[in-house]
Amino acid sequence: MEVTLLNINSLGYCLRQSIVSIYRNFWLVLVTAGIIAVSLSVFGGLLLIAVNTGQIIRNVESNVEIAIFLYDEANAEEIQFKLDNLVGVRNSTFVPKEQGLEEFRKSMNMAIPLDGLSGKNNPLPDLFRVKAVRAEIVPELAREIQEFPGVEYVEYGEKVIDILNRVTGWLNTVFLVISSLLALGAIFLIMTTIRISVLSRQEEIGIMKYLGASNSFIRFPFILEGMVIGWLGTLSAALVLGVVYYRLVVLLKQEALAFFVQPVTDMEILLPLLIGLLVIGTLLGGLGSMVSIHRHLKV
Amino acid sequence: MEVTLLNINSLGYCLRQSIVSIYRNFWLVLVTAGIIAVSLSVFGGLLLIAVNTGQIIRNVESNVEIAIFLYDEANAEEIQFKLDNLVGVRNSTFVPKEQGLEEFRKSMNMAIPLDGLSGKNNPLPDLFRVKAVRAEIVPELAREIQEFPGVEYVEYGEKVIDILNRVTGWLNTVFLVISSLLALGAIFLIMTTIRISVLSRQEEIGIMKYLGASNSFIRFPFILEGMVIGWLGTLSAALVLGVVYYRLVVLLKQEALAFFVQPVTDMEILLPLLIGLLVIGTLLGGLGSMVSIHRHLKV
Amino acid sequence: MIEFRNVTKSYNNSNHPAVANVSLRVERGEFIFLVGPSGAGKSTIMKLLFREIMPTTGQLFFIKRNIINFTERDILKYRRLIGMVFQDFRLLKQKNVYENVAFALEVLGQSPRKIRQKVPVALEKVGLTGKEKAFPSELSGGEAQRVGIARAIVKDPLIILADEPTGNVDRDNSKQIMKLFESINENGTTVIVATHAWDLVDRMQKRVIALKKGRIIRDEQYGGYATEY
Amino acid sequence: MIEFRNVTKSYNNSNHPAVANVSLRVERGEFIFLVGPSGAGKSTIMKLLFREIMPTTGQLFFIKRNIINFTERDILKYRRLIGMVFQDFRLLKQKNVYENVAFALEVLGQSPRKIRQKVPVALEKVGLTGKEKAFPSELSGGEAQRVGIARAIVKDPLIILADEPTGNVDRDNSKQIMKLFESINENGTTVIVATHAWDLVDRMQKRVIALKKGRIIRDEQYGGYATEY
Numbered sequence A, B: 001m002e003v004t005l006l007n008i009n010s011l012g013y014c015l016r017q018s019i020v021s022i023y024r025n026f027w028l029v030l031v032t033a034g035i036i037a038v039s040l041s042v043f044g045g046l047l048l049i050a051v052n053t054g055q056i057i058r059n060v061e062s063n064v065e066i067a068i069f070l071y072d073e074a075n076a077e078e079i080q081f082k083l084d085n086l087v088g089v090r091n092s093t094f095v096p097k098e099q100g101l102e103e104f105r106k107s108m109n110m111a112i113p114l115d116g117l118s119g120k121n122n123p124l125p126d127l128f129r130v131k132a133v134r135a136e137i138v139p140e141l142a143r144e145i146q147e148f149p150g151v152e153y154v155e156y157g158e159k160v161i162d163i164l165n166r167v168t169g170w171l172n173t174v175f176l177v178i179s180s181l182l183a184l185g186a187i188f189l190i191m192t193t194i195r196i197s198v199l200s201r202q203e204e205i206g207i208m209k210y211l212g213a214s215n216s217f218i219r220f221p222f223i224l225e226g227m228v229i230g231w232l233g234t235l236s237a238a239l240v241l242g243v244v245y246y247r248l249v250v251l252l253k254q255e256a257l258a259f260f261v262q263p264v265t266d267m268e269i270l271l272p273l274l275i276g277l278l279v280i281g282t283l284l285g286g287l288g289s290m291v292s293i294h295r296h297l298k299v
Numbered sequence C, D: 001m002i003e004f005r006n007v008t009k010s011y012n013n014s015n016h017p018a019v020a021n022v023s024l025r026v027e028r029g030e031f032i033f034l035v036g037p038s039g040a041g042k043s044t045i046m047k048l049l050f051r052e053i054m055p056t057t058g059q060l061f062f063i064k065r066n067i068i069n070f071t072e073r074d075i076l077k078y079r080r081l082i083g084m085v086f087q088d089f090r091l092l093k094q095k096n097v098y099e100n101v102a103f104a105l106e107v108l109g110q111s112p113r114k115i116r117q118k119v120p121v122a123l124e125k126v127g128l129t130g131k132e133k134a135f136p137s138e139l140s141g142g143e144a145q146r147v148g149i150a151r152a153i154v155k156d157p158l159i160i161l162a163d164e165p166t167g168n169v170d171r172d173n174s175k176q177i178m179k180l181f182e183s184i185n186e187n188g189t190t191v192i193v194a195t196h197a198w199d200l201v202d203r204m205q206k207r208v209i210a211l212k213k214g215r216i217i218r219d220e221q222y223g224g225y226a227t228e229y
């Protein structure tokens, strides 16, 4: 009497069984999916915040300017050309000394008479304002430009750049720590939930073993079930996140704030996030089930 | 044969029973406490972030300055006196026109000769720099100072203040939304966990009812157990948060950033947070148990 | 003391009733055997009496009061008067033998001193001295059944309802358990036993109520398991 | 086919062994009754045979192979040869009667067509036709027990181990079940039944092994429940 441990009949049976099981354990399935949904919503929400914070910082960074003060005898056009061809420069503007004086006057107060300083008496130099593509390269860029002939002095918000870089680094660390903790927490939660749900069927698993069921035969429906649960949970999480995020985006767009805080709406960034969540959820459900029933599979 | 539904013997029994039950269900107790710990850690972590963000913003806000430009003939001392007695002013500094020129020269570039503008030729006015206790009152303050005799013009970072106020409002909303969601999620998780743990004893509860046990008699050990579990979970959460936060504080203190991002270490703020968490956790555990067994208590 | 009036019980997903139009009077102090083939409705009658389930139609009285209208509080008080032996034992898995038996007294709010006195006596009566510390999962079938019996008798109930109390117990133990019920009955307790132990039923010559497909087909004052009319 | 060599089984929290130094040979095609008082060790011997538990000391052979050294895969294959009736039924709560019986065949990887043929036959043999859709919680004690029996016989096992298969079943049903085992035995299946049904043991005159406190006190080729030497 030769017996195989798993054949095509068994596979069909397992598949049917998963469906019946989800149907009969409806409530438990719902709760488990709910817990996964909550965990992943929080986690996904954090990711969205991180993505947006990154965007804001990049926004601020890209507004950092390098001011290039020229000698009176400098060739502005040549420098302009050189700047335009310099890697890392986003754009550059020439500010003649007259404009500089005007800006100064404005910044002080219109009512103050500076007429005596116009024309020949203007003590200010011509200058270029340059924006870099990223904040990190500003110091490097400044050093290079300093070497250009005709450039007297290069200045940039050293302090601001410094602070920005530190803040970015700090935020990255914080986000990494928080999201690792959250991820660990979510995994722990999901595993525990599945484990408890398996625990409630411990007896059943035992009986199956007594009837000669192999581990894969017992495991398979559980894993399928876990994957469906994980997938359901993630889908709900994605839905919740999507709706909340969409509302926030609309809200922000209406606010004058929109310019300052531009929410990421790029599908190129958001779609992988969504798909990633779905994959993670499904895997978590499946793997969670697998690990959880492992301890109950001893003969 | 008169029977009372709950007497002193029963109370003693319930108390003993809770302890025995925690001991025998060690694993389940641990998992439940763990889930509460994770939920509350995340929630508490968010609160800490909120508290600190608030502090940073207040920090930035308190550095917003009002510049007060004076007429040449103004009485600086009188204005100084008035400013010192104005509600909402944190401090004020007098900047004579010579110092203003010096600062301007520095901000442009030392190398630029502005010698011709010193003394009588100085086109700049004297001015006061005033810091407010809170950013919101700056516009109000500016309007008041404008009315002082001898004040030609008052200026402040209208844009910065505006942005700060908006950011603060926005962050408050975001934090409110996230923490409400998190709180809901945490409550859901804890309730579910306790419910599942009760579910696994559904049979036992049924048998107790068959033996004539009253609802309070059955409920009491569960609620006590739930409270202990909630309390254990919260304590762990507090411990984890405490250690992580302490490490972060130490790290930040070492960094030069410390000035920019000063973590809140005030026990007056942190202690109520901790106690609040403990109370919430204990109540959650107890109430969670109560609600969860409710559905199993039908005769 | 107990009266069934045209009681019918149909379970939801079943086409014919488990108990059909049963009328029955039980006086205080009676000893009754409930017999009949598997699925005849013996356990259903026990559950109706215990108010674990409600009749679909009909009335059910306990000392002139209709059990059906009992409030939750009434039910609890009523159950405390009854010592029930369940066919599927229903021991508290988390409690050991001693605690399971003691629980019946804790529920009544009896003092720890009284409990410490009574429990060992009950365990002795069913022959389980020495098994106090064992948990239900560590008992043999017959031992578990006897814990259920000890739990029912320990509280000196007004009525004992025993559903198949000797199904997992050997011949000698069965005889002893029946003797135990008999002596408790002699002290005034009403005893109703559902059983397949035909030899004991035959030997004891008590009132026998025979069921078949939910109907009473025989009710003899001094009968056997399968007495012919 | 089966041999116990000085098998002793002591449970952890028990001072005397449940099975003590038992030696025993069972040939292919035998029909054996295991009798003895409650707690004598009958179920323990069944569990040892089924390799649900391991002996504390001693050897246990199945067709010359030592069961104790079985790998997990061996155990599964071994169990598929055995039809076990558990004293506590062990039905799958989440499956209905039909599915519970079918499960024994699903495990063997039999085709849906074959399963649809065999399950109704087995249910008919134990008298449960019409109860296919009921879940274990909706069965009477005897019905649940018979589902367990149907599950054991449906797969045409090499050995049937039945622990107290008639404890909750009435007299007629008990006789019928024993007849069922007898006819299966006549087709070559080895049958071992632990039971308290003394009348059936007496009537059938098969090999009887009597246990007391874990020791074999009698092993007769054609014996009764309590034959004196």
Ligand SMILES: Nc1ncnc2c1ncn2[C@@H]1O[C@H](COP(=O)(O)OP(=O)(O)OP(=O)(O)O)[C@@H](O)[C@H]1O
Pocket: C011, C012, C013, C014, C018, C036, C037, C038, C039, C040, C041, C042, C043, C044, C045, C087, D134, D137, D138, D139, D140, D141, D142, D143, D168, D169, D170
């Ligand atoms: N919860 C339920 N849901 C549906 N049907 C049920 C339920 N409980 C019992 N039944 C059915 O009602 C009938 C009577 O059951 P009952 O348990 O009263 O029989 P019994 O006389 O105690 O039998 P046994 O001797 O086997 O214990 C049986 O056919 C059974 O299948």
Ligand SMILES: Nc1ncnc2c1ncn2[C@@H]1O[C@H](COP(=O)(O)OP(=O)(O)OP(=O)(O)O)[C@@H](O)[C@H]1O
Pocket: C134, C137, C138, C139, C140, C141, C142, C143, C168, C169, C170, D011, D012, D013, D014, D018, D036, D037, D038, D039, D040, D041, D042, D043, D044, D045, D087
């Ligand atoms: N898991 C266990 N842990 C500890 N002791 C156990 C365990 N299982 C059984 N025992 C003890 O071992 C002894 C023999 O038990 P076993 O179940 O073999 O008896 P049995 O002959 O089947 O009795 P019954 O006729 O009542 O079913 C009993 O005293 C029992 O209490």
Ligand SMILES: [Mg+2]
Pocket: C042, C043, C044, C087, C163, C164, D140, D141, D142
């Ligand atoms: Mg019954």
Ligand SMILES: [Mg+2]
Pocket: C140, C141, C142, D042, D043, D044, D087, D163, D164
């Ligand atoms: Mg046994």
